[in-house]
Each structure stands twice: as C-alpha cells, then as structure tokens.
Amino acid sequence: MRILYIDCDSLRPDHLGCYGYHRETSPNIDDLSAEGRTFTTVYTSDAPCLPSRTAFYTGRFGIHTGVINHGGRNAxxxxxxxxxxxxxxxxxRTLASALNNAGIHTTMISPFPDRHDGWQVVEGFRELYDTGGNGGERADEVYPYARDxxxxxxxxxxxxxxxxxxxxHTPYRTPAEYGNPFADEPAPEWLTEDLIEQHYQESGPHSAQDLKGWVRSWDRPRMPPEISSREEFKTMIDGYDVGVRYMDHYIGKLIDLLRERDVLEETLVVISGDHGENLGELNVxxxxxxxDNMTCRVPLIVRGPEVEPGTDNDLRYQLDLAPTLVDLVGGDVPEGWDGRSFVDAVTNGSADGRDELIVSQGAWTCQRGVxxxxxxxxxxxxxxxxxxxEDVMLFDLAADPHETTDLSTAKPNVVDDGLARLQRWHDDRLLEAARGERGGNPDAPNGVTDPMWQVLREKGPYYTWDRVDDYASHLEETGREEHAAEIRDRLE
Known part of the structure; x- marks a missing residue:
C-alpha cells in the first residue's frame, strides 16, 4: 500500500469547506473529502505540537510517555x-517502526524533529528531509521536497x-503577491464588538490586547498588533484563511502528481493536523x-483504496489512527499502544467510537478537557x-461551538459527571502504568506519576517561564492594574 500523510500544522476543521465553512479555503481538500471518508470529531490527546506528534507516532497518551510540555523534563x-x-x-514500537516491520518504506518531510528536538517522532523512519525553515517555511518551500x-x-x-x-500556524506569512481572496467576504459573526471589548480588558498571552503573546511589537502584514474591533478581527481571520488556501493549492499539486503518475487510486491519502487553533475563543x-475544542479538535480525511466514502461522527483520538494505519497495511499493532484501531470504520463505515475523550495541554496552560x-x-x-x-468550566458545543458561555454554575450535575469521567480516566491510566498495561510502563523513571503534576511542580507550562514579572509590568502600563495585582499576589 502507498500512504501519503499530509500533516497541516494548526489546521482547525471548521475553517475547511468540507466541514461547513462559508469561505472557499480548501477546494482540493474538499475534493478529497467528497471522494473519501471525513471524520468530524477527532481530537489530539495531547496539545500542542510536541505532545501531539509524540502521541500520534508512539500511539500512547502523554500521561504514559510523559510528553505534555515544550520544555523541562516533560518535553x-x-x-x-x-x-x-x-x-x-x-x-x-513507533508507528514508523510498525510500518517498516510490515514492509512499508517510511519517509518524513518535515523540520519538526529539529524544531522541538522531537526525535522520538522520527524513530523508525528510513528517510528524513528537513525542509530547513524550523517551522517557518511556506507551502511553496515545502512542496519541492515532496514533489521530488x-x-x-x-x-x-x-x-x-x-x-x-x-x-x-501563526504568524500568517503567505506571500503578499498572493493577495487576499477573502477581502470581500465577512469574518465569522460569532465574535461581536461587545465581546471584543470585554476581551480587550482582560489578560493573557495572545489575548485581544496582547495578540503578540509575550512579545511587545512585530511587523506582520497579515496579522494585526491587537484585536480591538471587528475590522482587526477580520484581518486576522483573513490571514489564517489565506494561509489555509495557499497550503491547499500545494496539496492539490501533490494530488495532481499522483494522478499524473497513475497511482492516485492506489494511494491512501490522509489529511490531518497536529492540533487546531483558537481564533478568539476564550480570548486566545x-x-x-x-x-478545548478549538485547540484539540483536528481534521481527518481519508481517501483511497478500501475506504468507504461518507462521514463519521464518532468520538476518536488522533492516536487511534496509528493502529488503524498498521491494520490497513496488514501489520501487527504493538500491544503497548493506547490507540485503538478504527479500521472497520474506514473500510465499511462501522460505528465504533469512544464514549468520551480526555485531552491535555501542558505547554501554555495546564489543562485537561473532557x-x-x-x-x-x-x-x-x-x-x-x-x-x-476558571478552575472548572462547562460548554454546550452544540449550542455554543465558540465557547462563549460557561454553564458550570447552571449545570452542576453535568459538571459532576464530567469531573467523574476525568477522575476515572486518570485513575485508569495510572493503574495501567502501575501494571504495565497498554501504554503504561512501571519500569520508566516516574512511570506511575502524572506528568501534569510534574509540570506544575517544576516551573509550570514552558511558555510562562521567566515571563511573569515583565508581563505584570506591561499590564500596569496598559491600564490593567487589577490583573497585574492578581499576578503579583500569586507570585508571593
């Protein structure tokens, strides 16, 4: 079997036409979706980049591998x-190793291993081509490597x-000469002027007034310095969507190449990403x-031989894709993986999803979502x-997909249900670690310790390290003394 896996960094599904987006950002991806199977509720188990790709290529949860951060021991x-x-x-064994054992030659075209020293994702690959931009390269710079x-x-x-x-991936850097195909199209309506005004007075890296994160200035033509109006929000959304459209063009060129070589119908094409992207939700x-839903939900489109076209709405982890691919090539799924194959859903549309998903973030915040x-x-x-x-927040994604209304006070029974699900998941994973079952390994250093507690004990999420005093001063300088005082109180 031939498999082309296209990994689109920071691609959120709801900004693709095949997932219902109102802009034409993804005509080539949409064509693949129309001919293949589209999975609507797939989530990375561990966000962002390094934890996500580690989970996918090892087939294991971050609570078992320890990788949930971008710095410190848990990177x-x-x-x-x-x-x-x-x-x-x-x-x-990793995914690449399992594929190799099944007779599949494995190649990675990506700068990612060097970008985060994430060499565990390369384990088992026969060829690695670093595209040289450390994650800052555009599609026109990646494409020649894949084409060749x-x-x-x-x-x-x-x-x-x-x-x-x-x-x-932020900051949006599509060449200026590409223009803006969405200049005359409105941005999503959910973000109102009133909500922007509220966000603007709040604190946090990549919040409305601090769109640059911890940085104080930048010159990014497709990204405004702050979000203080619907017009600036549109500039940011246009920047993101143009990046998606530009990437989609080069994905189309790869598909055309397979078609010209007369192997497209014999090739399994997979479109996914490492995580999504918040575009204003919860003031990120x-x-x-x-x-949350925006950071952890990823697209998954599978098109090719043996694939049953259609739509799958079951809850699935992205790391479930690893054993699925091994099954599709007739290989042996390693017994130490947490991922669970959904090959029957790919080939005949079976409904075999999970009852719930627990997702993790440990690089910017420390959070778990249920x-x-x-x-x-x-x-x-x-x-x-x-x-x-807040410490606990609850959202009804059917009624409120952009997470604008916290229902934790109004729905205490649902909160109790969610917290119970989280506790059961946590206990089950540590029990696996203690017993050496599935992805757990009691022989590993700290193998029966939750890495979330290690991150909190160490220095916290990586992107907060050594930033707080400076940020509190910045809040004071921009009239947000109340938020600065809260931060300083926490540091004492």
Whole structure:
C-alpha cells in the first residue's frame, strides 16, 4: 500500500469547506473529502505540537510517555528502564517502526524533529528531509521536497510519506503577491464588538490586547498588533484563511502528481493536523494554548483504496489512527499502544467510537478537557495568567461551538459527571502504568506519576517561564492594574 500523510500544522476543521465553512479555503481538500471518508470529531490527546506528534507516532497518551510540555523534563519521553535491551521494547514500537516491520518504506518531510528536538517522532523512519525553515517555511518551500520524492518513488510499492505544511500556524506569512481572496467576504459573526471589548480588558498571552503573546511589537502584514474591533478581527481571520488556501493549492499539486503518475487510486491519502487553533475563543487569538475544542479538535480525511466514502461522527483520538494505519497495511499493532484501531470504520463505515475523550495541554496552560455527548468540561490547573479561565468550566458545543458561555454554575450535575469521567480516566491510566498495561510502563523513571503534576511542580507550562514579572509590568502600563495585582499576589 502507498500512504501519503499530509500533516497541516494548526489546521482547525471548521475553517475547511468540507466541514461547513462559508469561505472557499480548501477546494482540493474538499475534493478529497467528497471522494473519501471525513471524520468530524477527532481530537489530539495531547496539545500542542510536541505532545501531539509524540502521541500520534508512539500511539500512547502523554500521561504514559510523559510528553505534555515544550520544555523541562516533560518535553522528553520517559525512558524504557530495565525493559530496554539492545533495542527498545517491541511493545512500544513507533508507528514508523510498525510500518517498516510490515514492509512499508517510511519517509518524513518535515523540520519538526529539529524544531522541538522531537526525535522520538522520527524513530523508525528510513528517510528524513528537513525542509530547513524550523517551522517557518511556506507551502511553496515545502512542496519541492515532496514533489521530488514523489516523482522518484510514487510508482513504487509499499511506502508511507509524511509531508508537513505550516501555513496556518501563526504568524500568517503567505506571500503578499498572493493577495487576499477573502477581502470581500465577512469574518465569522460569532465574535461581536461587545465581546471584543470585554476581551480587550482582560489578560493573557495572545489575548485581544496582547495578540503578540509575550512579545511587545512585530511587523506582520497579515496579522494585526491587537484585536480591538471587528475590522482587526477580520484581518486576522483573513490571514489564517489565506494561509489555509495557499497550503491547499500545494496539496492539490501533490494530488495532481499522483494522478499524473497513475497511482492516485492506489494511494491512501490522509489529511490531518497536529492540533487546531483558537481564533478568539476564550480570548486566545491565533494560538493553541488550551485543552478545548478549538485547540484539540483536528481534521481527518481519508481517501483511497478500501475506504468507504461518507462521514463519521464518532468520538476518536488522533492516536487511534496509528493502529488503524498498521491494520490497513496488514501489520501487527504493538500491544503497548493506547490507540485503538478504527479500521472497520474506514473500510465499511462501522460505528465504533469512544464514549468520551480526555485531552491535555501542558505547554501554555495546564489543562485537561473532557469531551462527551455535546459537552466540553475544562479543568484548569495553571491558567498562564489568563483572566478568563476558571478552575472548572462547562460548554454546550452544540449550542455554543465558540465557547462563549460557561454553564458550570447552571449545570452542576453535568459538571459532576464530567469531573467523574476525568477522575476515572486518570485513575485508569495510572493503574495501567502501575501494571504495565497498554501504554503504561512501571519500569520508566516516574512511570506511575502524572506528568501534569510534574509540570506544575517544576516551573509550570514552558511558555510562562521567566515571563511573569515583565508581563505584570506591561499590564500596569496598559491600564490593567487589577490583573497585574492578581499576578503579583500569586507570585508571593
């Protein structure tokens, strides 16, 4: 089998036409969706970039690998301990290793391993091509690497090629000469002037007044310095959507190449991403800082041989895709994976999703989210000095997809249900760690410790390190003394 896996950094599903978006951002992806199977409720188990790709390629939850942060001890996988001999334990083979064992030649075209020293995602790959921009490259800079590899190998049998595009990742950097195909189209209506005004008075990195995060100035033509009006919001949304459209154009060129080589119908094409992107939700603009629906939900489109076209609405983890791919190539799924194959859903449309999903964030905030039925519960352990985040928040995603109304006070029974689900999940994962079941490994250093508590004990989420005094001063300088005082109180 041939597999082309297209990894679109920071791509949120609801900004694609095939997921119902009102702008034509993704004509080529939409064509793949129309001919393939589109999965609507797939979530990364661990956000953002490094935890997400680690979870996918190892097939294991961050609570088992330890990788939930971008710095400190929890940016590296826990080592295998006494079970590590001349080679890593077979039960913890990576996706690339499992594919190799099934006779699939594996190639990665991405700067990601070097960007975050995330070399665990490369384990088992036969070829690695670093596109050289450390995650800042545009689609026109990534495409030649993928084109050259496919021109040389597309007609060969049994390969897996991972191609990593970055254009939806902040800051939006599509070339100016590409223009703005959405100049005359309105931005999403959910973000009102009143809500923008409220956001503007609050605190937090990448909030409305501090869109630049901890940085004080920048010159990004497709991204405004702040969000103080609907016009500035439109500028940001246009920047994101143009990045998606620009990337989609080059994805189309890759599909055309497969078609020209007469192998498209024999190639499994997978479109997904490492995480989504908040575009104003919970006062996060143009970043991926939470364990919420916008940061953790990812697109998943699968098109190719044996795929049953249609739509799948079941709850699934993205790491469930790893054993699914191994099953599709006839390989053996490692017993130490947390992921659960949904190959029957891909090939015949079976409904076999999960009852609930627990997702994690440990690099910007420390949060866990619980997603079940139409509900999202957020449990916050470290808020990254964001004034909008309560310890427990509850949202009805069917009625309020942009998370504008916290129902935790109005729905105490639902909150209790969500917290109970979170506790059961937490206990079950640590029990697996203690027993050495599924993704757990008691031989690993701190193998039966929740990495979230390690992050909190160490220095907190990485992107808050050594920033707080300066940020409190900035809040004072911009008339938000109340928020500055709260931060300083917490530091004492």
């Amino acid at each position: 590296d996988p826990r080592r295998h301990g006494s079970s590590r001999r001349a080679n890593y334990p077979g039960r913890f 590899w496919l021109e040389a190998h597309a007609t060969e049998d049994d390969w897996y090629c991972h191609v990593n595009f970055w254009d939806p 603009y143009g970043d991926h800082q939470l364990a 997603r079940w039925d139409d509900w999202l519960l957020l449990r916050t352990y470290h808020d990254a000095y964001r004034s909008r985040l």
